[in-house]
Amino acid sequence: MAAAGSVYEPLPRPCAFSPRSRDLLAISGVDGRIQVWDTRVAALRREYVPSAHLSATCTCLAWAPARGIQEAHQKKRRKSEAVDNDDPYDILTIGTATGDILLYSTVKGELQSKLVSHHRKVNCVRWHQDNGCLYSCSQDKHIVEWNTQTYKVKCKWKGDSVGVSSLCLSPDGKMLLSAGRTIKLWDLQTKEVTRQFTGHSTLVTSLMFMPIRAAADSRSPPETTGLYFLSGSIHDRLISVWQVRTEMKQKSAVLTFTLTASPVSIDLAPSDSKEEPMKLAVVCRDGQMHVFEHVLNGSHKKPLAPTCTVQIATSGGDGDSTPKPVSILSAGFCPDKQSMVLYYGSSMQPLFEKLVLKTDEPHMCLIRDVKKTLTLRKEMTVTKVKTPVVKAADTKVLMPGIPGHSATVTAMTVNSETQEGKRKPGDQEDTIEDRLGAMDIALPKPPTKTILPRADHFSVLLLQGLESCDSNILNKVFLINNETEIKRTVAKLPVHCVVPLVNEITKRLQGHPNGAMFMVRWVKAALVHHAPYLSALPDLGAQLGSLYQFLEMRVKAMQKLSRLNGKLYLLITQIGAFQMAQRTSMQSSKQAKLVYEEESSEDEEPNKEHNASDDNWEEEDEEAEEKEEESEKEEESEGSNEDSEEEMDVDKVNSDVDPGNESEEE
Template sequence: MAAGGGSASDPLFPPRAFSPQGRACLALGSPDGRVRAWDTQSGRLRHEYVPSAHLSATCTCLAWATGRPTKEGPQRKKRKSEAAESVEECDLLAIGTTVGSILLYSIVKGELQSKLTGGHDSKVNCVRWHQDNGCLYSCSEDKHIVEWGSQTCKVKCKWKGDSGGVSCLCVSPDGKMLLSAGRTIKLWDLETKEVYRQFTGHSTAVSSLMFITERPSSESQPFDGITGLYFLSGAVHDRLLSVWQVRSERKEKSAVISFTLTEAPIYVDLAVSENKEEPVKLAVVCRDGQLHIFEYILNGHCKKTITSTSIVQIATSGKDDGSVPTPIPILAVAFCSDKQSLLLVYGNTLQPVIERVSLKTSEPHICLVRDIQKNLTLKMKTPILKVKTPVVKSETKVLVPGIPGHSASVKSGSSGTPVSEGKRKPGDKEISIEEQLGAMDIDSMKAVRRGGLPQTDSFAVLLVQGLESNDKNILNKVFNTRKEKLIKNTVARLPVYSIVPLLHELTTRLQGHPFSALLMVRWLKAVFVLHASYLSTLPDLVPQLGTLYQLMENRVKSLQKLSRLHGKLYLLITQISASETRQDVTDVNQTAKLVYEEESSDEESEDEMMERDSDDNWEEEEEREEQDVSADKEINGDSDPDPGEESEEEEE
């Protein structure tokens, strides 16, 4: 029973898994999406599967399933060796991908059997087969666990496994429970899809889960599948392997046993004991390339951490010239059927070495000396092309590339044949280098007038050199330009691998002096306009541009407040300047320096003045006399209210 390890994101430790039938085959995934199957006995490559979308949907996890021999029609009688091979090779390999699909590859047929889609919309972290009903279980970064039907290739059930991504799965030996690991380890009932128990104890993502079944010593004792059941868990950055006990009466949430390691585990295999008195053998490959072997009897809780009984590593032998031995990393390990010998896989993933060894676990440190002299050669088929020399007449002008460029023509030689012709006849004289240079007719003065030869200190070259060497002087020289056209041309000529370092440098400078933001924004605009298609293909675009996005968001939020403050300051400054200008102006003298008066105003006679005064006084005296007469009449009662009656009496 083995727990596959590795990840497609780590090229040193890709996904790997041994076939369940006698460990006859080893499957290894690679970062380019290819899956290779190696024969563990001969060490030869048996199958290599290259998916159609292997570059965009790389392999993330592997899982073998033991299949049944297919019923064939009436054919020729097979040999015994062929029949044995057909029984051993009836295995199906499930391949999880980064896009959420699962591929089922048939080792017997050597072709893709089916493709499972529609269950996950993110990277598949782990796939596990059910040993009885043939169902497939998968978990993903989309927080869900999916149960697939291997015959229908459709989703049977889908449920949420955790609040975050689910990293690992494991099916119980009786096939009734399922372990899932995300932020916590959960034990699920496969019939009801309900959580039976939860376990906490790892701070990072769990990379391996394995059940350890302890069966009773006598057949008369009942086995309920829970009381004597343990499981093992290991995390990505944790140097401990924790053993948990599944019990119905005592619900302990902490680990009962902890195995200490030198580095984080990448591959785990164990040999389960059938008797209670026999120890459980555990083989763990660590990230540093060493193998730790543990032998321990599961008998309940243990407070102390268990150290390995033996540490195995492989190294090359030192040569006669005094060179130091080089360690060889161990990639995977598996117990053989006798539970005494081991299958060691070491070297590199492209061409691994598979060896069966018998180790004495009584020795605490074992170093195996192996000399690997396998040279990996990459062969490239180059097409053979027929080169034909064009026939050029003497009157034809041949243009040569370069600056001043395509305006210079090649002069013909003395024999009438152009210098640029590839073949030379036996009777022709060889032309010297001076004559060839003179025939090119490159006028340096004309080149200077037309803009000059291409310089090595162009902005694109300088920017790439400054980013690679982190030279602030070169970067300051490039970033201080204000010409929009020059900035666009420089960014357009940048190689693809310099785009992300340029964004990091611009983000760092934006966080500095505020004045630099005026210059850096122009460069950012050019990068986003010209290289938006490349940036959209980056898988880690959000972490790459997270700091820049937060910086821009904070500045946009403070823009409204700054605009208001700018308006108030502008009003204050204008009022202060206006008051200062008023104070600077001197008071104007309003008194007239010269007064001019007309002569007619002074020559008015005194008689006219007297006459005007007398006329005014006479009018005033008449008004006063009329008022006095009316007042006397009212007092004496002589006032006649109706003047019409008086006139009638006089007529009578």
């Protein structure tokens, strides 16, 4: 995104510097035109207007190697082309949203060839430095190797289970890196995967090899001295560095560089030896450029901060004392490795500057008067701007002409009578009414009943909130719980606000989990009501990629959470049953298992009565004393009787013990 940091700003337009010299820059504008600028003098060299062969949106750009493509049949060229023949880079490769790959000749200013094999958006194109082959990857999950001599498919294979987003060729031309769900290293001869690298959670948009050249006195081959590559993702604020080795397969990145925002453009100045530090320039989505200097000598645990940060701002003129930031869109190292070419401003009015790096300064802020520079440029005349003439019947419109999206320009048929420019004598000038009638404009009929728009309607508030990025208005609208009202509000929303609405909902879905329950209804209503419009957008995957990744992550996590929920439910039920068993055992241990009760005796009843009658205690004491005396007398009389009884008992015992004596006496 641009420096303003708005979530509704489109992605940066594709651009490509010419290799090595950085003298040319190809830019794809928002209106579909492709411009080739000379960065040395900031002059427009070529401009191509969309026509039948360029009716789809440009998704990627790449320059062919110097003299990489030779024509099959050499023809005599015009003398006017002899001047442009000195340009070594004359082929510009253009990938489109429909899957076609176009080869433009910057010398002739015309389409040289059209390569058709992909059926979905082309994400990246790369040229082989030696054999002149072209490699392309698409959202249809395939990688294609093209023969640029015959313009036919040389080899096609499936690169990943999802769309392949980026490609990169090794310096020796024997290996190919592809980024999809994972980063894969391919052997170009066998078309087999030799290694895989995982570490990014979002779409990988940048891949680049970082070779370390061997010293002059080194006897080891170049491929064994060290080979690294870097990768950047669309939502990661870092650049990961990986080491390519066959003997030691390290799974994680050996080095990371920290950024202030996600990377947009990356350029590298490789080192000539192991002791010399390499230089890396990364342009971030917030409009700043970070320069890193580091010696690649193994892994590094802590992320590295930039050595120098470059930022451009206005001078704050026209009565405004506050400087405003200007976005840096791309940058490239010059052959001397000490200076860089900066491309900043916008794709409609690009500005270029050659900057000498000062790595001893940690922060560089360049103050530039952008308006004055653009005013001086308007005075320059643009030469050699070629517009292909195409018949209107051959033009094919692939995108709706809605504000915010690029649409094709249909070719206008010019009447031969209007080319004369002068009226013949005697002809009468047509009136304004006749001219309007000839234009055949169908004026809308006035409505029978004027209905004024309501300012408090939810669709009007939602439109105002999306255009002004006002979070307070959006929060009030998103508090609606009625599903019927949500559908009515989304249905009345203009189609060019559907993508900003979905992006705003996606940002809120990633917030608090309770708020996601309300946002799901809005997502459903937007996708159902505006499905035809969304399906007509060729860059829908890039615009709604964050929503798709978020939903895919939640769906995958749902299965794991359901399993975890079942396990937790079993554990909680077992713990509850165990606690209940302990409670019942403790209660049973406190209570007696058996209780024995003794029967009450009759002797206790007088005592109870005695205790009850406490008023006559004196009389009872006297009666008790009399009873004691009587009992003593009875005991004495019983004692005498007991003595006689004992004697009688002794005789009886003796008679029982000795029966033999009794017989003798008899």
